[in-house]
Amino acid sequence: MTVITFITPDGMSRDVEAETGMSVMQVAKRAGIDGIIAECGGEMVCATCHVFVRSEELLDRLPPRSAIEEDMLDFTSEPRRSGSRLSCQIPISDRLAGLVVEIPGTQV
Amino acid sequence: MEKPGLTERIVIVGAGQAGCQLAVSLREMGFAGAITLLGDEAGPPYQRPPLSKAFLKGSIGSDALCIKPEAYFSERSITFRPASLVEKIDRRAKNVVLTTGEAISYDRLVLATGVRNRMISIPNADAPGIVYLRTLGEADALKAEMMSRRRVVVIGAGFIGMEFAAVARQAGLEVIVVEQADRSMSRAVSKQMSSYVEARHRSEGVRLEFNAAADAFKLDAFGRLEALRLKDGRDIEAELALIAIGVIPNVELAETARLQVRNGILVDDSLTTSDPAIHAIGDCARYMHPLYPERSIRLESVQNAADQARFLAGAIMGEVARYDSVPWFWSDQYDLKLQIAGLCGPTDTAELAGNPASGSFSVRHSADGRMTALETMNQAREHMLARNELKRFLAANADLAGKAPVIADTSIHIKA
Structure with a gap:
């Protein structure tokens, strides 16, 4: 089990136990975290599971963005920043223990 | 719509993407009354799009x-009741009656009843090995069947049939797709797009049979599926058959309650039915969209379900607007990403942009010189730009409206 921290737009944080093999998006949905909509279910067509990765020390442990993810991040409801990712594209692994992601104020 | 009070009771029939999103959005927007969410399936709400793709692949x-x-609902005081089937709506008493006889009162009722599979009606269609794909239960069963079968026939070359064909082929099955029309996905995409996707299926080894109608299933001596007999007399051997010939909107509750229905529950631009206390959203709702004033539409998509749910939550909370979200769709087959922004009309002009041989191209549809839809193959950026273009067009043309209201006469309320 890896613990992921979600920071909601109102500044609250919530730690969630994450199972290896799931994506950060799936972990958030299963835990009922508000603000991760992920309408398409992880198929990179809706860009409503946008997060800002806060853990700079873990950035290089994330898989690189695919061309489609790059494209979709240009169309998120809240504009992208350097740590922007689609949370459906971050698979959970032990190497991501302590990952902190911030949820944007809007997704649609 | 009047602003809801603290004591307002909203009952939502259907806990799919639309019904569930409505309950969530109402609470997010501060609705303080009672919410009852009635689902016909056993478990908590789930997403269907991955069923024919990532879930089936494993x-x-x-x-x-x-x-x-499930805990989410109790934490937010949403009464979620799975496995609850509604038998009828009593508009006078303002309640819905479950099959158990229990009546649940509402001040506002939302029908998010979705669709069901169109069943095939040819001989032996109830034999084992003949399956459908819409629910989690069906996807589970299909996944299990795929493990033990070698040859599958898919009846219907729409999105579901073609997505399944890709997954089954990649899982090593022999796949034959049988379709009555002369091409795949013909209700949704252009000829250019159909042929591109078909070429990929063929190169993967899928056999496609167009202009072919199913006549009967042939069973072996043990009653197991052996072949599909076509109307032209040919037999297609298969141990597994997926029926993907479309869906039928669940309008019976509305119809029995004498709401206006026409291949969908008719709603106006605030998603209200011919009874002002009843709304319909998602796959079951038919409405006029200002981008397509020539015809009423009923869309089977996640975008439509989620956007209508969010819109209706806002409208219930007193936001004044019309529903006009830009429709969009997608289909993943192999590594192909087919996306559609907008809706292609039957008489639109279609123009190809880019070279299909490069693996990335688009087909632009237009009517009267303006874009109605853009189909893209592996062009996420162009797809998103097209969605924005249609959105801007709508914003600049707020006076656009359907040629005729979809609901003929809203003064007819309760008669019987």
Whole structure:
């Protein structure tokens, strides 16, 4: 089990136990975290599971963005920043223990 | 719509993407009254799109399909009741009656009843090995069947049939797709797009039979599926058959309650039915969209379900607007990403942009010189730009409206 921290737009944080093999998006949905909509279910067509990765020390442990993810991040409801990712594209692994992601104020 | 009071009771029939999103959005927007969410399936609400793709492939499990966990509903005082079938609506008493006889009162009722599979009616269609794909239960059963079968026939070359064909082929099955029309996905995409996707299926080894009608299933001596007999007399051997010939909107509750229905529950631009206390959203709702004033539409898509749910939550909370979200769709087959922004009309002009041989191109549809839809193949950026273009067009033309209201006469309320 890896613990992921979600920071909601109102500044609250919530730690969630994450199972290896799931994506950060799936972990958030299963835990009922508000603000991760992920309408398409992880198929990179809706860009409503946008997060800002806060853990700079873990950035290089994330898989690189695919061309489609790059494209979709240009169309998120809240504009992208350097740590922007689609949370459906971050698979959970032990190497991501302590990952902190911030949820944007809007997704649609 | 009048602003809801603290004591207002909203009952939502259907806990799919639309019904569930409505309950969630109402609470997010501060609705303080009672919400009852009635689902006909057993478990918590889940997402359907991955069922014909990642879930079937085995790359994700059923726990990854969860929209909201069950605890979410109790924490937010949403009464979620799975496995609850509604038998009828009593508009006079303002309640819905479950099959158990229990009546649940409402001040506002939302029908998010969705669709059901169109069943095939040819001989032996109830034999084992003849399956459908819409629910999690059906996807589970299909996944299990795929493990033990060698040859599958898919009846219907729409999105579901073609997506399944891709997954089954990649899983090593022999796949034959049988379709009555002369091409795949013909209701939704252009000829250019159909042929591109078909070429890929053929190069993967899928056999496509167009202009072919199913006549009967042939069973072996043990009653197991052996072949599909076509109307032209040919037999297609298969041990497994997926029926993907479309869906039928669940309008019976509305119809029996004498709401206006026409291949969908008719709603106006605030998603209200011919009874002002009853709304319909998602796959079951038929409405006029200002981008397509020539015809009423009923869309079977996640975008439509979620956007209508969010819109209706806002409208219930007193936001004044019309529903006009830009429709969009997608289909993943192999590594192809087919996306559609807008809706292609039957008489639109279609123009190809880019070279299909490069693996990335688009087909632009237009009517009267303006874009009605853009189909893209592996061009996520162009797809998103097209959605924005249609959105801007709508914003600049707020006076656009359907040629005729979809609901003929809203003064007819309760008669019987």
